[in-house]
Amino acid sequence: xxxxxxxxxxxxxxxxxxxxxxxxxxxxxxxxxxxxxxxxxxxxxxxxxxxxxxxxxxxxxxxxxxxxxxxxxxxxxxxxxxxxxxxxxxxxxxxxxxxxxxxxxxxxxxxxxxxxxxxxxxxxxxxxxxxxxxxxxxxxxxxxxxxxxxxxxxxxxxxxxxxxxxxxxxxxxxxxxxxxxxxxxxxxxxxxxxxxxxxxxxxxxxxxxxxxxxxxxxxxxxxxxxxxxxxxxxxxxxxxxxxxxxxxxxxxxxxxxxxxxxxxxxxxxxxxxxxxxxxxxxxxxxxxxxxxxxxxxxxxxxxxxxxxxxxxxxxxxxxxxxxxxxxxxxxxxxxxxxxxxxxxxx
Ligand code: PEP
Ligand code: MN
Numbered sequence: 169x170x171x172x173x174x175x176x177x178x179x180x181x182x183x184x185x186x187x188x189x190x191x192x193x194x195x196x197x198x199x200x201x202x203x204x205x206x207x208x209x210x211x212x213x214x215x216x217x218x219x220x221x222x223x224x225x226x227x228x229x230x231x232x233x234x235x236x237x238x239x240x241x242x243x244x245x246x247x248x249x250x251x252x253x254x255x256x257x258x259x260x261x262x263x264x265x266x267x268x269x270x271x272x273x274x275x276x277x278x279x280x281x282x283x284x285x286x287x288x289x290x291x292x293x294x295x296x297x298x299x300x301x302x303x304x305x306x307x308x309x310x311x312x313x314x315x316x317x318x319x320x321x322x323x324x325x326x327x328x329x330x331x332x333x334x335x336x337x338x339x340x341x342x343x344x345x346x347x348x349x350x351x352x353x354x355x356x357x358x359x360x361x362x363x364x365x366x367x368x369x370x371x372x373x374x375x376x377x378x379x380x381x382x383x384x385x386x387x388x389x390x391x392x393x394x395x396x397x398x399x400x401x402x403x404x405x406x407x408x409x410x411x412x413x414x415x416x417x418x419x420x421x422x423x424x425x426x427x428x429x430x431x432x433x434x435x436x437x438x439x440x441x442x443x444x445x446x447x448x449x450x451x452x453x454x455x456x457x458x459x460x461x462x463x464x465x466x467x468x469x470x471x472x473x474x475x476x477x478x479x480x481x482x483x484x485x486x487x488x489x490x491x492x493x494x495x496x497x498x499x500x501x502x503x504x505x506x507x508x509x510x511x512x513x514x
Contacts, residue, residue: 181227367396416444
């Protein structure tokens with residue numbers, strides 16, 4: 169059950185609702201939303217009787233039963249799209265948001281050149297990993313704190329918001345000091361202690377789908393973050409492992425349409441990790457816009473042939489500029505479709 173309190177419900181009213189829920193044998197989770205307190209009740213009890221009583225209590229706006237295993241992130245819980253405002257841009261709103269930049273922050277020159285170029289071409293945010301999850305322990309692990317400082321410099325130079333990965337619970341505070349959005353990589357999608365720690369921050373989280381995770385598991389991971397107090401979550405489809413070997417992963421674009429039905433959270437597509445090959449990035453980006461994604465996460469490097477990580481899938485700057493130009497008619501259609509759909513599924 170989810171109980172939404174009225175915007176000006178008093179503390180006493182909220183406490184009384186909590187007590188009543190507990191009397192019915194449920195456990196209580198409450199989150200302080202932007203304008204109201206929302207209480208989630210989980211467990212087994214007499215739902216119908218409990219809902220009836222709660223609906224009649226002072227300060228309660230609505231009490232509803234949610235059948236999905238994920239509650240706060242479900243469309244049943246909230247029919248309007250979640251919009252996440254970051255640094256003047258809005259993910260999940262009326263604009264298709266492109267987040268671009270290198271796989272890894274490698275040097276001041278590299279990140280500044282990329283940031284200036286992607287900003288000029290229309291990206292609203294800069295990506296770049298300072299902590300890198302690498303398959304081999306002998307590969308470059310990222311510039312860590314020095315990389316975070318370079319990202320901050322790039323933000324000062326361009327005004328772009330910063331999206332960067334946090335791999336460990338112990339780095340959350342440090343990364344949150346430098347980043348506007350905390351990225352959780354595919355390999356950490358089910359790192360539950362990390363997800364709980366993200367619930368305690370106020371920074372938005374970009375949660376990437378695990379490469380072998382189902383859509384339901386992705387939503388359950390998002391639920392962890394929201395249930396622990398942080399409602400600002402953006403999902404990202406980045407390709408899943410299948411029997412196909414022609415691409416690095418299989419870009420599951422249908423996940424975007426499925427997620428748009430199941431959740432109110434914004435959904436991005438990362439065509440770079442999905443494809444693994446730069447020539448496939450622009451067509452997948454166009455398809456992502458067509459299917460109703462809220463934006464893209466794209467790897468761009470000033471000299472992909474020299475990139476320390478993921479060079480093969482990184483677009484060179486002119487290729488990124490071209491991709492952005494080629495997206496224009498698709499984005500016109502995207503805006504029309506979004507405006508017509510409003511909060512409904514696109
Ligand atoms: C990345 O964005 O550079 C990255 C490591 O992505 P993923 O976690 O999706 O593999
Ligand atoms: Mn990468």
